[in-house]
Amino acid sequence: MNKTVMRAGWSRGVTELRQSFTNGGDLFNHFFWPVLMLVVLFLMRDVSFGDGEFELGTLVLPGILGMNAAMAMVTMSQLLTADREDGTLLRAKATPHGTPAYLVGKIISVSVGVVVDLAIFLIPALFIIPGLRVGSSEAWLTLGWVLVLGLVATLPIGAVLGSLFSSTRSQGLLTLPIMAMIGISGIFYPVTSMPEWVQGLAQVFPVYWLGLGMRSALLPDSAVIVEIGDAWRHLETVGVLSVWAVVGLVLAPIVLRRMARRESGSTMAERREKALQRVG
Amino acid sequence: MTTHERVVLDVEGLRMRYGTTEVLKDVNLRVHHGEVVCLLGPNGAGKTTTLEILEGFRMRSAGRVEVLGTDPAHGGDDWRARVGVVLQSWRDHGRWRVRELLAHLGIYYAEYSTAQIRRPWDPDELLAAVGLTAQADKKVRMLSGGQRRRLDVAVGIVGRPELLFLDEPTAGLDPVARREFHDLVERLADEQDTTIVLTTHDLHEAQKLTNRIMILSGGRIIADGTAEELAERIVGEDEVRWSHDGQSYVRSVPESTKFAFELFRKHGESITDLEIRKTTLEDTYLSLVRQSTGEQETVPEDAAGAASADSEGGTVR
Known part of the structure; x- marks a missing residue:
């Protein structure tokens, strides 16, 4: 990749990150979900699951980590649509090497943002929830590769979704299927207690596998009994997430190029006119 | 020029x-x-x-x-x-600060710098050139319409197109x-x-x-x-107005100066209120x-x- 793309992309990513953590509205977003999840965890801390061997809170904490990582997909999608609407993408197109640098910048700012969000949640959570393998370096290593692979699987798909939606308003349509996907993914309640067809469906999406990967990292080995097939299934995790990653990485450049090709001053003005009409 | x-x-x-x-x-x-x-x-x-x-x-x-x-x-x-492009309306990068944005966009042009054309334009010099020095640390979305327009031009020329x-x-x-x-x-x-x-x-x-x-x-x-x-292509249809014997006249003529001269030669001092309007763009x-x-x-x-x-x-x- 070109040197300018890396330099400019890095500069974009760092600037956007700084903006995101020095701005009231964004800071609220960074803290809202982690704090809400901490409250959920706090309320769950004494609820036991099944025959009382595990606290539900302990099972849920790693799942929440996985879910938050998967949400990078939604963030990416929303940012892309917003940037198309306000002309940031068109500006990138009018600049030499602008579009690839824009993408590099987005990937940096979104993924570092996610890692910070995870820390905002995880660090206080460790004080609420006992029984996690926080002392083991192997646990952190697993957490690391699951997170990286998870981002590679979800960010390109997010970019594809962002290119498909033409306005920030229509982005709202995405919320419902995402909520449904999270609901069945075994994040808040072990997937093995759900009907089998739901289990099958859950295993299609990356959220389930990110949750499973995080549980395999942080939970003691004995907790494996609540999982499908009583196994952590690392191989399958890598497999499914890789398929999502490949699909995303193949589709994203095609869809993005198609979208960028259609951008021009008049298409942007037209979109704005439509948006204003809806308001008026 | x-x-x-x-x-x-x-x-x-x-x-x-x-x-x-x-x-x-x-x-x-x-x-x-x-x-x-x-x-x-x-x-x-x-x-x-x-x-x-x-x-x-x-x-x-x-x-x-x-x-x-x-x-x-x-x-x-x-x-x-x-090539520099300034579109009818830009609303992008509202969260960026003015100088920060110009410095960032300059990065893309550095590799195209030549002995004749040094690229990019220094952000502070560029701010001075478009008269935005006082707004350097303002957020882009806080600029007035005229300031935003000047920023758009600054962005259009940051690579010295x-x-x-x-x-x-x-x-x-x-x-x-x-x-x-x-x-x-x-x-x-x-x-x-x-x-x-x-x-x-x-x-x-x-x-x-x-x-x-x-x-x-x-x-x-x-x-x-x-x-x-x-x-000239519309061959000087200048508008000539005058009064003579208490009556006003309007005429579109190709050569208005000559026409006025003829008018005076014919009627002398009895011509009043003479007005010649040249064709405007x-x-x-x-x-x-x-x-x-x-x-x-x-x-x-x-x-x-x-x-x-x-x-x-x-x-x-």
């Missing part, structure tokens, strides 16, 4: 069709290095479409287009680095902001030797800023020349556009816009 022989922009037989609507029928134009030219025309005449084709943002239906020696439909990053496109740069500016903007464009043309192509609705602006005016109407360039040359413009639209309908603006939205692959890169 030095006008060299080098052709910067060369368009021959340019056509653009959206569905069944032909917006550009046969556009021919040529711009030389260092020129400041204006594309003038009624709403929906295809000014923005023409500009977008030249900027490489839209694929044409037919014709030959060369911008800085390259077909803009296939212009790569090297070509992009030499050889050719700059300005699409209705002063639309919506108050008289003071407009004047400041004119000064900026004049300085760019004089000091930076930038070739500038701009569109406008403002005839005085066209006359004031540019060496050459091209009138686009009915999908064709119907007139091309300096403001004076265009006025506005008269010329209106009469030219009337002539051309009398022959063919102009395309209504929204028809062109709506058609562009669903024309598959109608745009480039």
Whole structure:
């Protein structure tokens, strides 16, 4: 990749990150979900699951980590649509090497943002929830590769979704299927207690596998009994997430190029006119 | 201003069709290095479409287009680095600070720096040039309309382009902001030797800023020349008003001075209230556009816009 793309992309990513953590509205977003999840965890801390061997809170904490990582997909999608609407993408197109640098910048700012969000949640959570393998370096290593692979699987798909939606308003349509996907993914309640067809469906999406990967990292080995097939299934995790990653990485450049090709001053003005009409 | 022989922009037989609507029928134009030219025309005449084709943002239906020696439909990053674009309205990067944004966008142009043209423009010098030094640390979205417009120009020229496109740069500016903007464009043309192509609705602006005016109407360039040359083409239909024996007269004549002389020679001192109004650019413009639209309908603006939205692959890169 070109040197300018890396330099400019890095500069974009760092600037956007700084903006995101020095701005009231964004800071609220960074803290809202982690704090809400901490409250959920706090309320769950004494609820036991099944025959009382595990606290539900302990099972849920790693799942929440996985879910938050998967949400990078939604963030990416929303940012892309917003940037198309306000002309940031068109500006990138009018600049030499602008579009690839824009993408590099987005990937940096979104993924570092996610890692910070995870820390905002995880660090206080460790004080609420006992029984996690926080002392083991192997646990952190697993957490690391699951997170990286998870981002590679979800960010390109997010970019594809962002290119498909033409306005920030229509982005709202995405919320419902995402909520449904999270609901069945075994994040808040072990997937093995759900009907089998739901289990099958859950295993299609990356959220389930990110949750499973995080549980395999942080939970003691004995907790494996609540999982499908009583196994952590690392191989399958890598497999499914890789398929999502490949699909995303193949589709994203095609869809993005198609979208960028259609951008021009008049298409942007037209979109704005439509948006204003809806308001008026 | 030095006008060299080098052709910067060369368009021959340019056509653009959206569905069944032909917006550009046969556009021919040529711009030389260092020129400041204006594309003038009624709403929906295809000014923005023409500009977008030249900027490489839209694929044409037919014709030959060369911008800085390259077909803009296939212009790569090297070509992009030499072209500056200021669209009608930008709202991007609202969260960035003014200086921060200019410094960032400069990064992209550093690799195109040459001995003749040092790229990019230093952000502080650039801020001074467009008169935004006091706003350097302001967030972009907090700028006023005039300041935002000047920032757009700053972004357009941060890579020291050889050719700059300005699409209705002063639309919506108050008289003071407009004047400041004119000064900026004049300085760019004089000091930076930038070739500038701009569109406008403002005839005085066209006359004031540019060496050459091209009138686009009915999908064709119907007139091309300096403001004076265009006025001559309508062969001086100056308006002469006078009173004689308590009656007023109005007459449009080609040679008004001679006509007045004849008038005095015939009637002597009994001629009163003599008034001669030279053809203005506005008269010329209106009469030219009337002539051309009398022959063919102009395309209504929204028809062109709506058609562009669903024309598959109608745009480039």
